[in-house]
Amino acid sequence: MARRGIAAMEGGRVRDYSGGVTVPVAIICLIAASCGLIFGYDVGVTGGVTQMESFLERFFPEVLRGVRSAKRDAYCKYDNQLLRASPAEAPKSKPPKAKWGLPPFPQAPKLVTLSSLVASRVTRRVGRQSIMLIGGVLFLAGSIINAAAVNIAMLIIGRLLLGFGVGFTTQAAPLYLAETSPARWRGLFTGAYHGFLCAGTVAANVVNYFTNPVPNWGWRVSLGAAAVPAIIIVVGSLFVPDTPSSLMLRGRPDEARASLQRIRGGAGADVEAELKEIVAAADEARRHEDGALRRLRGRGYRPYAVIMVAIPAFFDFTGFIVIFIFAPVLFRTVGFASDKALLGSIAINMVGLLAVVVSTFAVDRCGRRLLFIAGGVSMLVCQVAVSWILAEHLGKGGGAAMARSYAEGVVAIVCLYTFSLGMSWGPLKWVVWGEINPLDIRSVAQAITLSVTYVLSFVQSQVFLAMLCHLKHATFLFYAAWLVAMTVFVAGFLPETKGVPLEAMRAVFERHWYWSRFIAKDDAPASVAEQEVQMTK
Secondary structure, eight states: OEEEESSOEETTEEOOOSOSOOHHHHHHHHHHHTTHHHHHHHHHHHHHHTTOHHHHHHHOHHHHHHHHOTTSOTTTTTOOHHHHOOTTTSOTTSOHHHHHOSTTTTTHHHHHHHHHHHHHHHHHHHOHHHHHHHHHHHHHHHHHHHHTOOSHHHHHHHHHHHHHHHHHHHHHHHHHHHHHSOGGGHHHHHHHHHHHHHHHHHHHHHHHHHHTTSTTTHHHHHHHTTHHHHHHHHHHHTTSOOOHHHHHHTTOHHHHHHHHHHHHTSTTSOOHHHHHHHHHHHHHHHHTOSOHHHHHTSGGGHHHHHHHHHHHHHHHTTTHHHHHTTHHHHHHHTTOOHHHHHHHHHHHHHHHHHHHHHHHHHHHHHOHHHHHHHHHHHHHHHHHHHHHHHHHHSSTTSSOOOOHHHHHHHHHHHHHHHHHHHHTHHHHHHHHHHHSSOGGGHHHHHHHHHHHHHHHHHHHHHHHHHHHHHTTTHHHHHHHHHHHHHHHHHHHHOOOOTTOOGGGHHHHHHTSTTGGGTSOTTOOOGGGTTEEEEOOO
16 A cells, blocks of 8 residues: 655665765764763762762761661661752751752752753754753863862752753754664664763773772762763764754755765765655654644654653663662672772673673664563563572671672672663663654653653662662562563564664554554655655555
8 A cells, every 4th residue: 555654665664765884974973972971970970979988978977877887777778868868858957068968969860851851942943963062061061160169059050060961962962863873773873872871880980989099089089070071072062963854954954965965975975865754854843843742642642652751761660770870889788898889880880881882783683672672581580689689698697798609699690680781771772762753753752751761760869778778678679570561561562663764663653563553554744745655564
């Protein structure tokens, strides 16, 4: 049956106009993916700084006393309201330093959520490249202010700027990668964002490890070193073009053509067919420039709305926050000293980085669904194993740490968990977020997706230590139950998008056993009726 559509399909296969990997596209995509550095460093520095004794002594002396107390429950020695509270939530009876406590760090998800919503509106006006540049500048300013801070107010201002910097770059970079990379290799380049995120986390852990022994001001070095990845982003963003889709959407067709030719290999590259697809998608998006949120409530957008909420929600319940934020705390809980806990975090994040490298080369060969399901099953086993070890061997000696061999076993299992996460949900969430949504809702959908994941990350950062204290080993069974649910969801409701051009993504949902009932084959948007589609099942 012939119909109107957004990309040509032949014999049931989508025709790919985007060509192969060229030197320009590789360089441009790697520069954009490097935006993950500031996100990773921001996440990695938090867990290390908040367990440094010099930092705790300055801001949380009562937490430090609890850590050093042999009588404190092994699960609960880091559970402290001040360590999780925002300024408004901290008990008013505490002295000023303790009252303000750690607000510059736990509030980051709130800031990134707000900034991603702001960036979703701004990016339609100024483009993805400008948003990445603005985000890098904001993050650089925040890191400088934090490094030079002489009081809590400066730390809070710096934290605000860091949060907005991360929010802007995470809003723009994954979409930039999805819109510029060749369809056959979109998983590799978009997944590279998570690779740089892991690299940033490793860098933060290494910095924390060497600054941890420095008395009084070591934590300042950790916070100030965030300027290094920020400079990389700022300089890199100055040398990349905006995406053809973004330029066309803003009514700049000549620049869009030039950008597409530069990405696809130079002035001699044949980009006419792909450019027509982009023009059609941009025309449709302009006709629906307003009311994206309203359209998301419509039946025809139901698959996108469900997936844009489900994927980030499920990712947050993989238990990743234990690794990326609280790994040092977890390792100290099972008996490692402060420096050993930081060293363990470095090793774990190196494993995660290795897994992401493997995943980026596998995702466009094996597909998204296979890696999602395999990773989910492996993480499920790891969560259950950690829960069993903690149940049997932690806190059995009146609050004492577990035996060294079992503590090392926990580290080994967490490494396996990290590898599984790095092969699946870690990088693939960025891939799926960037590729499934139509152009007319792409920016808004990205903002909603990021808001969901950051809000849930914030909630978990507030409750994880309390969960560990009260639920003890069952905390990890909680995450295991969610892993079962998300693996079932992927198996039944996430279509395979490997190698499908962005402009043809609708056809994938039309052929899905469940989502096809929401997207009728004879109800394609009129705005994208410039290409004929011949679909055979």
